[in-house]
Amino acid sequence: MVNLQAFTRWNSDLAKTVAAIGGDAFFNQLFSALADQVAHIYPQIWLYHRDLPPRILYHEIPADAVELQIDRYLEGPYREDPFYQISMNSPRSSIYKLGRLTGNTFEDSGYFRNYYGGTGTCDEITFLTRLDDGSVVNFCIMRKACDTPFSDEDYDLLYSVSEIVASLIQSHCHRDDFASTNLLQPGLDAQIDIAFKSFGSDFVSPREREVLELMLRGYGADTSAERLSISLETVRRHRKALYKKLDVSCQADLFALFINTMPYIASAQGGDPLSVYMQ
CATH class of the missing domain: 3.30.450.80 (Transcription factor LuxR-like, autoinducer-binding domain)
Known part of the structure; x- marks a missing residue:
């Protein structure tokens, strides 16, 4: 009833x-x-x-x-x-x-x-x-x-x-x-892999960029350490440095910043879309 x-x-x-x-x-x-x-x-x-x-x-x-x-x-x-x-x-x-x-x-x-x-x-x-x-x-x-x-x-x-x-x-x-x-804009999906590899490259060291890419792809700290053949403590140190250099306080903020740069992938022409976004 x-x-x-x-x-x-x-x-x-x-x-x-x-x-x-x-x-x-x-x-x-x-x-x-x-x-x-x-x-x-x-x-x-x-x-x-x-x-x-x-x-x-x-x-x-x-x-x-x-x-x-x-x-x-x-x-x-x-x-x-x-x-x-x-x-x-x-x-x-x-x-x-x-x-x-x-x-x-x-x-x-x-x-x-x-x-x-x-x-x-x-x-x-x-x-x-x-x-x-x-x-x-x-x-x-x-x-x-x-x-x-x-x-x-x-x-x-x-x-x-x-x-x-x-x-x-x-x-x-x-x-x-x-x-x-x-939302993803038409034609953008083909460029996402480029963004994973280039995002933040103008702001961080080469090793930090490798850690950053694995973070963006959803890998935990332990898996990142294994894939990069470095210690877990080193990964955590790199993550802490990344947050400071990219001016974010947590992983949710980092992911939001990454997604916000998606419309700038094409204009970055293979470079760091974050640099274009920041401009």
Whole structure:
């Protein structure tokens, strides 16, 4: 039987969300609308590009959890994230629950042991919305480890509104200001590998540039040390120097800076697109 009070609240929240499309309050309003239906924590909006590092567009994560939830995730674990993997491989928009996606083997995975098990969360539901340039918006909500996971009723309720959520996100992301800032432009994908190799080369040493490229490609510090045949401590020292030289404070800022230079790859003519961007 339909809960008339909940239905009325959803319609009211939906109207406010539609009105917020294209504005800075859009994602906050969309999360608020869903929170009135299903309790959750750590709401996040990620943009997964086909060949670029993920970009955090919006989050409501407490300051003391940002380092783990965002910075640590971007250091390499995102590549093993089941939601990231299905975003890159699934051709359609949909909604997924962590337990249903991973089955009973999740706690045995390297992703759980090396990252997820330390996040303080026990469950996750994600709306995946595919955009015209092949990128995917990951609209994510979680439950604390001390709480109960999302129930089948929670999932069924969110599934029932998943097409509406996808349509709202697509409408918001089709706005010119969002598209020009965050999405891949036509013909740019062929030049991305050049950007990986050249980004920051005018500002850092040759060895730091090698470390930087591996960071941008999503490799963790331990893997970078192995690939470059240097110590883990040396990699960490290079990373610290890179942050200082490029005037960023974390990996999320570094990835955002890298993506912001994408429109300048052609004008850089094989050189450092960051130099052109800075001008």
